[in-house]
Amino acid sequence: MRLRKLIPACMALVLSMTAPVYAAGTKDITYAAESTVKSLDPHDTSDTYSGAIEKAVCQGLMGFDKDMKIIPMLAESYTFNDTATQFTFKLRKGISFHDGTPFNAEAVKTNIERMMTGKYKRSSLMKPVKEVVVVDESTIQFNLKEPFGAFLNTIAHPGTLMISPKAIATYGDEVSKHPVGTGPYIFEEWVPGNFLKIKKNPNYWRGTVKVDTITFKPVPENGARLAMLRAGQAHYIFPMPAELLKVAEADSKIDVITMPSIIARYLVFNTRYAPLADARVRQAINYATDKQAIINIAMGGAATELDSVIPPNLQYYKKQKPWPFDVAKAKALMKEAGYEKGFEVVFMSPTVSNRLRAMEMVQQQLQQIGITGKIESMDVASYYKKLESQKVDDKEIIPFIGSMGWSASTGDADWGTRPLIATEAFPPANANYGFFSDAKVDGFIAAGLASANPEVRKKAYGDLQDYIWDKAPWGYLYTDSLIAAKSKKLKGIYPMADGAFSVEEAELAD
């Protein structure tokens, strides 16, 4: 009989503990993400997710708007010289860091010089910089070692966010756990692997912040992440799993947001030795792959066909005519190149489910033109190690077709092309894993960097994209779409093409 009394008592206890966590009257947002925060030191961060949270706390001289266009942030205006070796920024006046330290040219210098020590993951961004000069209280000047036309993108990159010089002095490298910036939110608490909380900055220089706190929680499992949104325990989830789209769309309390990313997915192959050295063979591969089928099946429709060497959301993108799926044409090209009977390759992919599925489809499709072989799959770390350890002069290398993805985090055409197709980027120097080399391509890339003038750069990268498309250095596949989902009560948080997001304008209805 005692048990009968105990059960309701227990129930009451349990229920009392599940009572709403949020205090009345405050607006608290929960963001459930697949990733975990790794660091809060912008200069020492290499992942997009941590970078996006840093952007809510810290700001840079320049930034990106919703469409990845560069806009001035802490800088008011900028000028540069014709040779793209000197960039001068006029800073906004009257802005303070969260700890009260004034933001000025001296603070910029401290940050940039910290990066220039070469000790941080984003130090490489400052590699072109020779010196940084304080012209006056609100003017800062960068002198570069050589022309670097993409420098404005560098300054807009989340790796170049400004931290309070006082915080750097106080915490040293532990600033990665105590970020202090000028942004709309103030860092509050971080329990690694569990949650991270930021709160409203009441003195934000751009205006009023409309929510009180945002809590970021890592929820790695797709189903659980969506369940949190549906149960009202999260207001925004990213990524929204493509395989569960139907469930989300059927829920009247949820909005789904889709946008193209800046990730290029393609097949990489060794273009230095036969048979893949022959452009006709590579063109045949592009004709023989049914991109749309791969997108529909391997990506659950959450991708768009790649229609240039760089994805649409990168600067200076120029659309090309997509390669149609045409097996007859592919066969004819194979015959012309003398490979009517086909040849054997190794298909390689990391064991990431959608990439492996895509590779299985490629393997199947290429069978039709006689290109056959087994799939070798391995975890991400081993996979890149394998691609990187190739030697350029190794004639014994087995012809391979590998799965490749690239996200140019500066949003600029230079970082979307140079590391992948320039001769200087052969591994181990960078990610030109197919050893593609073409003097004209190298010329366009150099021209794009020689000036910071948008017209000059636009022409260089436009010409590059026109020229290289038919050379088919890769098997062009697709650009991932980013899918997020949010509660209808929430407004103003949106995903950005680089995989980050913006929370500055977040608003929560009652």
Add this chain to the structure above:
Amino acid sequence: MLSYFLRRCLNIIPVLFVVSILAFAFVHLLPGDPARMMAGSDADPATIAMLRHELGLDQSLPVQYLTYMGKLVKGDLGKSLRTKTPVFQEIKQRYLPTMYLAVCGMVWSVVIGVLFGAIAAIYSGRWQDYTAMLLAVSGISMPQFWLGLLAIQLFAVYLGWVPVAGFSGKFSELILPSFTLGATVAAIMARFTLSAFLDVLDEEYISTARAKGLSESTVLWKHAFRNALIPVVTMIGLQFGFLLGGSVVVETVFAWPGLGRYMIEAVAVRDYPVLQALLFLYSFHFVFINLLVDMVYAVINPEIRYT
């Protein structure tokens, strides 16, 4: 008993030494470069080289081993390559959530498992037996992530009784994950108790006890149950050791800030110090639990007393 205990404790030292070598070797033999993973997918080689130097990965393996052992002897587990935070501190933060989950999951699975097993044994061949074993087999066969997601859908999304996932220290957050975690263990316990019980029931002393005219309940609970418990306790110890390592699947499904997920994150980026420390910790758990189990034997069965 005390000297036995002390001897067993001393034995732990060489075991842990061997473990330290194995952990180091295992972790460094994994293909893949931590510096590459830390630097991000679009990093330039200078950054990777800088990181490799910073992390001490440009030194020879023996030198790296000596550095690692030198620190370990002083009780320093090193810093996580990924977060640059001391590994000890990170493990400390994740230990309690995993511990709560393991203890909670263990308690209910042992209670249910042993009860079901005993019922199945006592009513061997009858409907109670079949029902209990049907449930047990389902428990073993049902993948944890599936069970977990079903439980989330039902109890958290539709009924809204408990939170979906995450852990901020509230008991309500423990219910679903511990239930999911315990389901497999309960099933294993039930099967194990059943077979141990049946073995004991075949023993002659049970027939003797019955022949003496003892009541059936005395026979079952005083004679059979106590003896059947010995292998069951071994099993409990082993299972608990596994649970303490943090269940990768349950912690992932329920976004639990514990050791299992920590391990997975560390493997993905080849965070050497974290992996070494976790392997070390897991081995320590098993050694320690084995010791504990041996002690419990002695309590359950006075005949087992060590000299």
